[in-house]
Amino acid sequence: MVEVLKGNAVAAHIKDNMRKDIEELKKSNKTPTLAILRLGNNPGDVSYERSIIKNCEAIGIKSEVYEKDENIGTDEVVNALKELNDDNSISGILVFRPLPKHIDEEKIRSTISPEKDVDCMHPLNLENIFEGNMGGFAPCTPKAAMKILEYYNVPLEGKNVVVINRSMVVGKPLVMMLLEKNATVTICHSRTKNLYEITSKADVVITALGKAKYFDEKYFNENSVVIDVGVSLDSEGKLSGDADYDKVSHIVKMITPVPGGVGSVTTSILLSQVVEACKKL
């Protein structure tokens, strides 16, 4: 019988811990506060923003949105960020990405204060992840995947884990986190040959391919643990993970649903990093 690794339970657990921290902070008159810097009105950004604000309110984190015209220049974004860096009432800063193409993203990334960088975009915070120092801020999606594995007691030490993604927001940080847990990690991507030969022998497969229902039964075995980070629309316009859930879920050991899996944990990770930032302020 498959075990469905629901994200809600993990998010609730993270939020429980956060609540205690927020209460403690309020005793010393500190309110964790998230500043959101958004350029333009991309519907995806606006919808994600709304969800973040709702989650912040529910738990007692203050959120402030700084909306800017999408046509402003890099210097103006840099100045806005510097103001937020210097503002002692702000604990953490989230900059929506991707930024408009005319913006020098490298400059933005190195401007944000590493101490307020709750989405882990600053090079020094990313380098910490590369080094295996997991005590600071981490990219939210890979950290959410790791929290799910931890919550459901999936052993990683000495296990063969396959990561299908090599980006800086998911795959590469995830590999570093898995190495810290002493997993043997294989990184696959679009140029990998005979992917099913690799995934079908793995203990854990974490995929962030973004191709709806790409993986069928042949990619897994009865002991597979599948963490599905992919979210895209299938041929019927329905949200789907990379795994073909109906085909796969009755043969594997554990699987995250989409929606309701990794995606429902990422916002909690973001908020928990705002609380951590506030603690250190």
Added chain:
Amino acid sequence: MVEVLKGNAVAAHIKDNMRKDIEELKKSNKTPTLAILRLGNNPGDVSYERSIIKNCEAIGIKSEVYEKDENIGTDEVVNALKELNDDNSISGILVFRPLPKHIDEEKIRSTISPEKDVDCMHPLNLENIFEGNMGGFAPCTPKAAMKILEYYNVPLEGKNVVVINRSMVVGKPLVMMLLEKNATVTICHSRTKNLYEITSKADVVITALGKAKYFDEKYFNENSVVIDVGVSLDSEGKLSGDADYDKVSHIVKMITPVPGGVGSVTTSILLSQVVEACKKL
């Protein structure tokens, strides 16, 4: 018939390219200059230093040794580094590591000018490697391994490559370099189980385990390419790689000897980075 991947030919090729660059630089009165900062008299450091100086002289790079007492404090090392950062006659700086235990290595790493950091210890240069930006300075040993693969035309795209090492000076940067070549990469280490099952199916195995003659025939197949970064003493006190060369070399396709393999390329990489630093000065 095994192809022995000798490092000398690769080093000679790198030096040929360097010579042209050095001639060009001298036309505009620039001399690539390496500053070596050494604390104490560790015999390994001194011997490596001698070899670097000899190689520098042979090719027309100036080298300057800054020897300090091993008991000086972090602040004194920081000050020495700052002087070298500010000295326009110095193109690149090499700090011998590991540093004495009382020295705050993090502070040293972030003090060296990223533009003179020819051994790639500064967090920002390492983060570039993590991002897959290979145009800057890179750690010398993994870059040497990559140069050997390139020189001997070993295909990497879509190939299964196993890296046995997860350190910041070898394994992790190597993984990033291999991903840039579109290899599918598996990272193994001391906690990996059934290592031979993984290595025996791989196209390329790069090992930096540091255990003399650890790998016998069962770890490889007739198409294996073995890049042996390990250097340690065997039971008879002879320098040996991680692979048991006598047992392995007649069954694999290609193998680097030890000594005479990766180790004989690393100094050339270091020097080529001094020349690159000088070009950009």
